[in-house]
Amino acid sequence: MIDxxxxxxxVLALWAAFFAYLWLTGExxxxxxxxxxxxxxxxxFTLLAAAGIHLMTLRSGGGRKLSVGQVASxxxxxxPIVAVVMVPRAELGALAASRKATxxxxxxxxxAPPVTSGAEPSFIDVHFANESAEYGAxxxxxxxxxxxxxxxVSQPSATPGTTFELSRFYVSCCAADAIPYSxxxxxxxxxxxxxxxxxxxxxxxxxxxxxxxxxxAQRIREVDEPQDPYL
Amino acid sequence: MIRTESAGLRxxxxxxxxxxxxxxxxxxxxxxxxxGVGRIPAAETFVLIFTSIVVEALPFVLLxxxxxxxxxxxxxxxxxxxxxxxxxxxxxxxxxLGGFAFPVCECGSVPVARRLISRGMxxxxxxxxxxxxxxxxxxxxxxxxxxxxxxxxxxxMVLGRAGLGLLLAIAAGWAIGGDGAKDLLRVxxxxxxxxxxxxxxxxxxxxxxxxxxxxxxxxxxxxxxxGAIAALLQTSIPQSLxxxxxxxxxxxxxxxxxLAFVLSLxxxxxxxxxxSFVQFPLGSQLAFLVFGPVxxxxxxxxxxxxxxxxxxxxxxxxxxxxxxxxxxxxxVVVRP
Numbered sequence: 219m220i221d222x223x224x225x226x227x228x229v230l231a232l233w234a235a236f237f238a239y240l241w242l243t244g245e246x247x248x249x250x251x252x253x254x255x256x257x258x259x260x261x262x263f264t265l266l267a268a269a270g271i272h273l274m275t276l277r278s279g280g281g282r283k284l285s286v287g288q289v290a291s292x293x294x295x296x297x298p299i300v301a302v303v304m305v306p307r308a309e310l311g312a313l314a315a316s317r318k319a320t321x322x323x324x325x326x327x328x329x330a331p332p333v334t335s336g337a338e339p340s341f342i343d344v345h346f347a348n349e350s351a352e353y354g355a356x357x358x359x360x361x362x363x364x365x366x367x368x369x370x371v372s373q374p375s376a377t378p379g380t381t382f383e384l385s386r387f388y389v390s391c392c393a394a395d396a397i398p399y400s401x402x403x404x405x406x407x408x409x410x411x412x413x414x415x416x417x418x419x420x421x422x423x424x425x426x427x428x429x430x431x432x433x434x435a436q437r438i439r440e441v442d443e444p445q446d447p448y449l
Numbered sequence: 450m451i452r453t454e455s456a457g458l459r460x461x462x463x464x465x466x467x468x469x470x471x472x473x474x475x476x477x478x479x480x481x482x483x484x485g486v487g488r489i490p491a492a493e494t495f496v497l498i499f500t501s502i503v504v505e506a507l508p509f510v511l512l513x514x515x516x517x518x519x520x521x522x523x524x525x526x527x528x529x530x531x532x533x534x535x536x537x538x539x540x541x542x543x544x545x546l547g548g549f550a551f552p553v554c555e556c557g558s559v560p561v562a563r564r565l566i567s568r569g570m571x572x573x574x575x576x577x578x579x580x581x582x583x584x585x586x587x588x589x590x591x592x593x594x595x596x597x598x599x600x601x602x603x604x605x606m607v608l609g610r611a612g613l614g615l616l617l618a619i620a621a622g623w624a625i626g627g628d629g630a631k632d633l634l635r636v637x638x639x640x641x642x643x644x645x646x647x648x649x650x651x652x653x654x655x656x657x658x659x660x661x662x663x664x665x666x667x668x669x670x671x672x673x674x675x676g677a678i679a680a681l682l683q684t685s686i687p688q689s690l691x692x693x694x695x696x697x698x699x700x701x702x703x704x705x706x707x708l709a710f711v712l713s714l715x716x717x718x719x720x721x722x723x724x725s726f727v728q729f730p731l732g733s734q735l736a737f738l739v740f741g742p743v744x745x746x747x748x749x750x751x752x753x754x755x756x757x758x759x760x761x762x763x764x765x766x767x768x769x770x771x772x773x774x775x776x777x778x779x780x781v782v783v784r785p
Contacts, residue, residue: 220462220467223662226662226666229666230662230665233507237504237508240504246504248497249497249500249501249504249505250501250504250505251718253592253717253718254505254717254718257504257505257508257509258504260508261504261507261508261511264508264511264512264515265507265508265511268511268515268661268662268665271654271657271658271661272658272659272661272662274654274655274658275654275655275658275659275662283461283462284461284462285458285459285460285461285462286458286459286460286461286462286466287458287459288462289462289466289467289470290458291666291670292666293470294670294673294674295666295669295670295673296474297673297677298499298500298503298504298673298676300474300477300478301496301499301500302496302500303478304477304478304481304482304486304487304496305481305486305487305492305493305496306487307487308487308492308493308494308496308497308500309493309497310493310494310497310498311490311493311494312490313490313491313493313494313684314490314494314497314498314684316687317494317683317684317685317686317687317688318683318688319687319688319689388721390592390718390721390722391505391714391715391717391718392501392502392504392505392715392718393497393498393501394498394501394502394505394679394680394683394712394713394714394715395712395714395715395718395719395721395722397721397722397725415490
């Protein structure tokens with residue numbers, strides 16, 4: 219017979235170890251956004267402390283044996299860890315982009331990006347430059363500008379050699395709130411097969427037409443998924 | 450009538466059961482890996498969203514359980530008796546405004562509210578605190594301001610969100626919290642087991658550890674189940690489904706409230722998602738920001754386990770008209 223409190227201590231310690239793993243390997247960037255990275259070390263320490271506190275209650279005695287109900291309850295808590303071991307390095311890809319697209323691009327008036335973009339214009343800037351020429355000019359997203367983008371193929375070419383869509387997610391707190399930002403890529407003669415969900419680095423020049431901005435590629439190469447897959 | 454676990458669930462777990470469960474987990478992992486489950490886009494999306502919701506929420510659940518255990522073990526009864534003697538019209542807004550001082554997401558406020566009510570705070574006030582804190586807390590309001598600043602309506606959205614959130618918390622607390630604590634709270638077997646431990650002269654540290662673990666494990670499993678439901682819905686339902694009704698204020702607000710329920714976002718991040726619904730009027734976006742932190746798929750399970758039957762239905766019955774009316778009024782006020 220197993221002591222119920224011992225089993226609960228073990229589950230707390232296992233979760234603390236899982237948080238420590240996410241923290242030390244940098245895998246936390248896969249699940250969380252920069253605003254909530256702190257949750258991971260915080261979770262590792264507090265869950266470990268909770269395991270320690272709970273372990274100390276064992277000394278007070280009077281503990282009950284682990285029941286079938288408790289086993290079921292503790293098993294539910296372990297499901298996310300089992301899921302991550304079963305599907306490690308899971309990615310948000312084209313399917314998630316199609317589910318999370320709101321269809322709002324250019325549908326209403328200009329709205330500035332909710333985040334401050336980095337020094338070099340990226341997906342978010344091109345997205346908002348499509349809505350506002352003023353914003354585009356401010357960020358240097360203009361016709362003829364050279365640009366390099368790293369993202370995954372979210373919509374492949376309809377026929378070989380035609381445009382395809384490259385995307386990357388912006389995550390604020392966790393992957394549940396991920397927002398896809400996309401740019402159309404014109405391979406412009408660069409040969410290759412670019413299947414859906416392939417990570418690519420595309421260098422080229424921005425071209426503006428009535429549909430918005432398209433990145434006319436001069437070089438396309440397949441790359442590994444970045445350590446931090448989000449913008 | 451106290452509902453407790455069935456006799457079958459109370460039976461001691463045997464060695465073979467534990468070994469069987471471990472073998473099942475190992476089989477799932479090995480089978481899943483060999484079967485290439487990780488290469489199925491829907492499975493990847495589900496696992497990533499599911500795990501991220503749980504990873505983000507669990508530390509807050511622990512924080513809530515910690516505060517709850519502190520209240521249970523270290524705050525004397527007379528403190529709650531004093532608060533309980535205050536007139537309700539004073540208690541309600543004070544409790545709702547208490548959310549400013551408790552900067553955690555909705556998962557953390559549920560165990561605290563439960564504990565406050567069980568220790569003698571008026572149920573209406575406990576509910577007002579629980580519903581207000583995920584909306585009124587400073588981190589949430591700051592993220593709302595940042596998200597909407599670029600559109601030049603940051604101040605209006607913060608005021609609208611805080612005002613409507615406060616109103617909803619007070620209205621729902623008053624409408625639902627009229628029941629006594631015994632009629633509102635669902636009794637847990639662990640409460641029965643621990644009954645009187647605070648006063649039995651036992652070690653306070655041991656009681657604290659026991660309450661902390663009880664609340665964490667109780668709430669944690671519902672966060673896991675709720676996270677799974679939210680991830681399943683996110684994986685299967687395209688958000689663009691609601692875009693077709695964007696321009697109709699009433700239907701648009703209802704659609705975004707429905708989406709907020711499905712997405713189960715953390716209130717500290719939902720403003721960044723709401724601002725991307727540019728095709729919807731601002732009033733509808735406000736409805737998303739006020740309704741979501743109060744009622745969503747993840748919380749529905751948590752509420753169902755914490756409160757007695759029909760709590761979720763009653764909460765929706767109050768929240769829906771209040772948020773709808775408030776968002777329409779907001780739309781009229783902010784429309785250029």
